[in-house]
Amino acid sequence: MSSKHKITAMNTAPSNSHVDFLPENKLLLNAVGEGIYGFDLNGNAVFINPAAERMTGWSAEELLGKNIHNCHHHSHADGSHYPQEECPIYNTLHDGIAREISHELFWRKDGSSFPVHYTSTPVYKANKLIGVVAIFRDISIQKQTEDSLRQALEQVQALSEKLASENDYLHTELESHTGDVNISGDSPLIQRLIQQIKLVANTNSTVLISGENGTGKELVARNIHKLSNRSDKPLVCVNCAAFSPTLLESELFGHEKGAYTGATARRKGRFELAHQGTLFLDEVAELSLEAQSKLLRVIQEQEFERVGSSTSIKVDIRLVTASHHDLLKRVEQGLFRMDLYYRLNVFPLHVPPLRERLSDIPTLVSHIVAGLNKKLGKKIKGVSKKGLSNLMSYAWPGNVRELQNILERQSILAQGHVLQIPTLAQQTDTPAAHTLLTLEQVEASHIRYCLKQLNWRISGPNGAASLLGLPASTLRSRMKKLNIRRPS
Ligand SMILES: Nc1ncnc2c1ncn2[C@@H]1O[C@H](COP(=O)(O)OP(=O)(O)OP(=O)(O)O)[C@@H](O)[C@H]1O
Numbered sequence: 001m002s003s004k005h006k007i008t009a010m011n012t013a014p015s016n017s018h019v020d021f022l023p024e025n026k027l028l029l030n031a032v033g034e035g036i037y038g039f040d041l042n043g044n045a046v047f048i049n050p051a052a053e054r055m056t057g058w059s060a061e062e063l064l065g066k067n068i069h070n071c072h073h074h075s076h077a078d079g080s081h082y083p084q085e086e087c088p089i090y091n092t093l094h095d096g097i098a099r100e101i102s103h104e105l106f107w108r109k110d111g112s113s114f115p116v117h118y119t120s121t122p123v124y125k126a127n128k129l130i131g132v133v134a135i136f137r138d139i140s141i142q143k144q145t146e147d148s149l150r151q152a153l154e155q156v157q158a159l160s161e162k163l164a165s166e167n168d169y170l171h172t173e174l175e176s177h178t179g180d181v182n183i184s185g186d187s188p189l190i191q192r193l194i195q196q197i198k199l200v201a202n203t204n205s206t207v208l209i210s211g212e213n214g215t216g217k218e219l220v221a222r223n224i225h226k227l228s229n230r231s232d233k234p235l236v237c238v239n240c241a242a243f244s245p246t247l248l249e250s251e252l253f254g255h256e257k258g259a260y261t262g263a264t265a266r267r268k269g270r271f272e273l274a275h276q277g278t279l280f281l282d283e284v285a286e287l288s289l290e291a292q293s294k295l296l297r298v299i300q301e302q303e304f305e306r307v308g309s310s311t312s313i314k315v316d317i318r319l320v321t322a323s324h325h326d327l328l329k330r331v332e333q334g335l336f337r338m339d340l341y342y343r344l345n346v347f348p349l350h351v352p353p354l355r356e357r358l359s360d361i362p363t364l365v366s367h368i369v370a371g372l373n374k375k376l377g378k379k380i381k382g383v384s385k386k387g388l389s390n391l392m393s394y395a396w397p398g399n400v401r402e403l404q405n406i407l408e409r410q411s412i413l414a415q416g417h418v419l420q421i422p423t424l425a426q427q428t429d430t431p432a433a434h435t436l437l438t439l440e441q442v443e444a445s446h447i448r449y450c451l452k453q454l455n456w457r458i459s460g461p462n463g464a465a466s467l468l469g470l471p472a473s474t475l476r477s478r479m480k481k482l483n484i485r486r487p488s
């Protein structure tokens with residue numbers, strides 16, 4: 001209500017400026033359901049209607065001519081003293097500005113109180129402030145409804161938050177993992193790995209899986225969980241490299257609403273979601289030193305706090321971590337805490353690169369092709385003999401994931417039921433390329449690499465022959481022998 005709202009006394013108030021009400025006005029004011037007080041300039045009650053009497057328990061006789069603030073507006077909700085100078089009604093008496101308040105309470109005669117909404121409106125006569133009218137109503141029911149609505153909303157919010165985090169997680173899980181989790185391979189290296197997985201699965205020991213990218217570290221983690229007595233509880237996977245340090249912390253430990261810009265709601269972290277199950281931290285070397293300290297504490301005490309909260313949450317999790325980095329080297333470089341390294345490396349498992357177990361390729365091919373047939377709706381029976389020999393003559397810098405990609409590409413291109421795999425070009429800049437190749441393969445790969453760099457120019461000062469120190473005719477005959485052709 002603005003200060004423009006003012007009541008002009010329509011009464012026959014005497015010249016001593018008392019607020020008086022005409023009998024017909026009084027009749028009207030007595031009939032309304034809201035409590036009404038009229039005050040003179042000294043703050044004393046000059047009018048009290050029956051609704052006000054009912055609400056406060058004070059009768060008009062008891063209050064008329066008295067200072068009402070001292071009767072039922074003397075204290076705040078917490079019981080502290082409410083000085084009259086701070087009271088909006090009395091302020092209106094002094095400055096003539098109307099006010100509207102809805103966060104205060106009035107005290108009843110019996111000492112109880114009720115929340116009120118009230119307005120204090122100045123009363124003018126001949127443009128002279130002569131008093132104030134306060135109109136109030138009991139808003140207990142409204143407050144109760146608001147409180148229960150707020151509580152219900154908080155419950156709905158907590159539930160939807162919980163569902164959202166679980167849903168998020170389940171979606172990621174579904175996207176990242178379809179099909180079975182068996183580990184294919186007949187090589188002694190893989191058989192030994194499977195044996196170790198079986199041994200460690202049913203303990204609660206922390207496992208650190210090492211191995212190059214695409215070797216199957218996550219697959220190993222899934223098998224550990226699947227074979228453990230936690231298999232009916234969640235396996236929660238986090239790729240530590242996929243988040244900035246701040247986001248990773250809140251991803252792992254969760255956050256309270258408002259913990260940082262963008263934290264619009266409370267969210268559970270992966271540690272909480274993994275309670276009683278297994279937490280798989282992939283690319284653990286990427287954890288910031290701060291996150292490493294927190295992780296160390298969770299391992300030691302099995303408890304942590306959400307970002308922005310000081311309440312500890314206890315969890316029972318089995319931790320499996322993986323890294324393609326040499327973690328010990330990172331400890332030496334000061335990038336990884338040594339105490340954490342030893343906590344994680346309780347049971348180390350190494351997944352060997354594919355080039356050290358080429359004999360696994362036929363089994364892997366059958367397994368992958370079976371999956372691709374389902375995925376692509378094809379009926380591919382296998383790979384040609386020559387194709388298989390090409391697959392087994394390659395160094396697989398991208399390991400099983402690269403094998404999957406090549407088979408998928410060839411399956412899409414295939415016309416018949418047997419995949420023809422061409423010779424696979426080694427990337428000469430990968431160290432793996434030099435491991436298990438014949439001289440002829442290295443030669444072919446290097447010639448191809450030079451030709452590609454020089455846009456397939458053979459002769460002339462900028463040609464590949466001159467770069468390789470060969471006559472152009474010799475390079476041409478080597479290309480023919482090694483079946484090197486410019487791709488169309
Ligand atoms: N022995 C195996 N048998 C069957 N599939 C395998 C095998 N090893 C790996 N794979 C498959 O290869 C793909 C890559 O494996 P995975 O994601 O586990 O590797 P990773 O070492 O965790 O890779 P990165 O380090 O890049 O995260 C997956 O689809 C996995 O199922």
